[in-house]
Amino acid sequence: MNLIDRYISRTILAATGVVALVVGALVMLSVFIGEADNIGDGNYGLLQVFAYMFLRLPGHLYLVLPVVALLGSLLALGALAAGSELIVIRSAGVSMVRLAGAVSLAGIILALIAVAVGEYLGPAGVRAGDSLRDQARHGEATASIDNGLWLRQDNTIVRIDGTLPGGRIDGLNVYQVTDDGRLERTLTAPKATLRDHQLIVTDPSFTRISTDGTETGNPDQLTLDVDIDSDVLDLAVTQPSELSTPGLWRYIGYLQRNDIDAADYRLALWRNIVNPITVWVLAVFALPFAFGSLRSASAGQRLFVGGLIGMVFFLVNEIVASTGPVYGVAPWLAASLPTALLAVATAVWMRRLN
Numbered sequence: 001m002n003l004i005d006r007y008i009s010r011t012i013l014a015a016t017g018v019v020a021l022v023v024g025a026l027v028m029l030s031v032f033i034g035e036a037d038n039i040g041d042g043n044y045g046l047l048q049v050f051a052y053m054f055l056r057l058p059g060h061l062y063l064v065l066p067v068v069a070l071l072g073s074l075l076a077l078g079a080l081a082a083g084s085e086l087i088v089i090r091s092a093g094v095s096m097v098r099l100a101g102a103v104s105l106a107g108i109i110l111a112l113i114a115v116a117v118g119e120y121l122g123p124a125g126v127r128a129g130d131s132l133r134d135q136a137r138h139g140e141a142t143a144s145i146d147n148g149l150w151l152r153q154d155n156t157i158v159r160i161d162g163t164l165p166g167g168r169i170d171g172l173n174v175y176q177v178t179d180d181g182r183l184e185r186t187l188t189a190p191k192a193t194l195r196d197h198q199l200i201v202t203d204p205s206f207t208r209i210s211t212d213g214t215e216t217g218n219p220d221q222l223t224l225d226v227d228i229d230s231d232v233l234d235l236a237v238t239q240p241s242e243l244s245t246p247g248l249w250r251y252i253g254y255l256q257r258n259d260i261d262a263a264d265y266r267l268a269l270w271r272n273i274v275n276p277i278t279v280w281v282l283a284v285f286a287l288p289f290a291f292g293s294l295r296s297a298s299a300g301q302r303l304f305v306g307g308l309i310g311m312v313f314f315l316v317n318e319i320v321a322s323t324g325p326v327y328g329v330a331p332w333l334a335a336s337l338p339t340a341l342l343a344v345a346t347a348v349w350m351r352r353l354n
Contacts, residue, residue, distance in 0.1 A: 004089060005102045011080060012106035012283065016072025020061065023068055027060045028053045035133075044136040055129035059122035059242060062114065066278045067310035069110045073103065073286035074306040081290040096350045100284055107283030111276035118272055123244045149236055152258045153226055155179065158199075163237050167194035172201065174224065183209055187222070194233060199224040228254075240268035248272065263325045270335035271321060278339045282313070285342060288349045313338065 031053045038044055061068070080086045089099065149160040155178065161171025174187040189204040201222045208215040235243060235251040243251070248269040255262035286306070317338045324334025 004094065005105055008076075008080070008099075008102040009106040009109070012073050012076040012103065013109060015076035015079075016069055016106075016110060019068050019072045019075065023064060024057055024061055027064075028057060031056060031060070038133075038137065041137040044133065048132060048136040052129045052133050055125040055132065058117050058125045062117045062122045062275075063241070064314070065110070065114050065117065066275065066282045067307075067314055069107070069279045070282040070286055070310045070313075071306040073106070073283045074289060077103070077286050077290035086290055096287070100287055100350060103284050103287050104280065107280035110283060111280045114276040114279045118275060119244045119246075123238075123242060123247065126238070126242045151228060151236065152260055153228065154258070155184075156224070156226060158226070158228070160233075163233055167233060169193065169199075169233075172204075174199075174201075185209065187224075189222075194226075194228060197226065197228075199226045199228070240265050241271075243268065245269060245272045263331065266331040267321060267325060267335060270332045274335045274339055277336075278317075278342075281339055281343045281346065282310075285346045288346070313342065 032049060035049050035052065039046065039049060077086070086099070090096075149163075151158045151160070155176055157175040157177070159173040159175075160169050162169075164170055169192040170190075172187075172189045172192045174185075175183065176185040176187075178184050185206060185208045187201065187204050187206040189201045191202040193200045193202075201224065203218070203220065204222045205218050206216065206222070208217075232251060232254050235247050235254075238247075240248065243265075248265050252262045252265050252269065255265065289305070320329075320338055321334050323329075324331070
């Protein structure tokens with residue numbers, strides 16, 4: 001790595017850091033506005049709100065990190081072009097491919113940062129932030145699920161209203177069916193606990209259905225054999241976009257073992273894999289702009305153009321990812337198609353400029 005590589009990479013990373021600070025401040029402001037109505041619930045005060053905002057910040061930034069990389073690269077390369085530094089470098093015989101290699105160095109560093117945020121800081125911050133908020137507001141970290149969480153193991157179907165730490169369940173419905181799909185037993189309970197591959201149900205009410213009639217009961221406690229770990233339960237109550245790649249892999253394995261559709265989680269897995277590549281591609285995508293119409297543009301104009309391009313790419317990426325499973329597109333293709341097309345367009349554009 002020579003002096004030019006270090007200089008260009010350092011300039012891009014510095015500009016991207018500034019953009020990340022600005023975007024992070026806007027994200028935190030948005031989160032604060034959303035949480036303002038909850039201040040005063042239990043022990044949920046301003047300190048808890050700020051802690052919640054900081055813990056959730058890495059996860060929010062991870063979603064827009066490709067756009068942040070694009071804006072930072074446009075600002076940095078545009079400033080170098082406006083100062084004629086890139087022209088001097090090109091006049092010294094440095095090709096576009098060589099310049100792309102220098103920009104790629106910064107893109108690779110940003111991609112590694114994306115991996116660290118997406119796999120570690122983001123998921124850990126989401127769990128810690130949600131736990132802190134729930135404990136402050138309700139005295140206990142409860143993960144409630146809209147419309148309930150449905151899990152299946154062989155002929156047993158489980159519906160859960162919410163989860164508590166330690167594998168505890170708040171609100172439970174169990175349905176057991178025969179091999180031919182006939183309902184055999186139903187069970188409801190306010191509380192249950194997952195322990196050693198067993199579901200220990202407290203104060204259940206069950207109804208057993210047979211050809212001879214029905215039988216009901218209300219024992220103090222009931223134990224069901226289920227192959228559901230508390231770890232899987234924690235994964236199930238988390239949005240796919242907020243899970244790390246290992247977490248998605250484990251939960252996809254559980255869904256496949258029980259013949260449950262895992263398309264949403266496969267898509268989230270592939271998006272986790274593709275996102276660092278997207279960060280790198282968008283950083284390199286900014287290079288041709290430095291030799292085009294944005295060479296003499298102001299920083300505000302470059303930000304406007306970069307923001308517009310980033311918004312369009314973000315929307316296209318979300319639309320393709322959301323509609324892909326509907327039309328039967330493979331998850332890996334739905335997650336990678338916009339990035340692949342952008343990479344091809346960037347390569348063709350730089351070839352014409354070379």
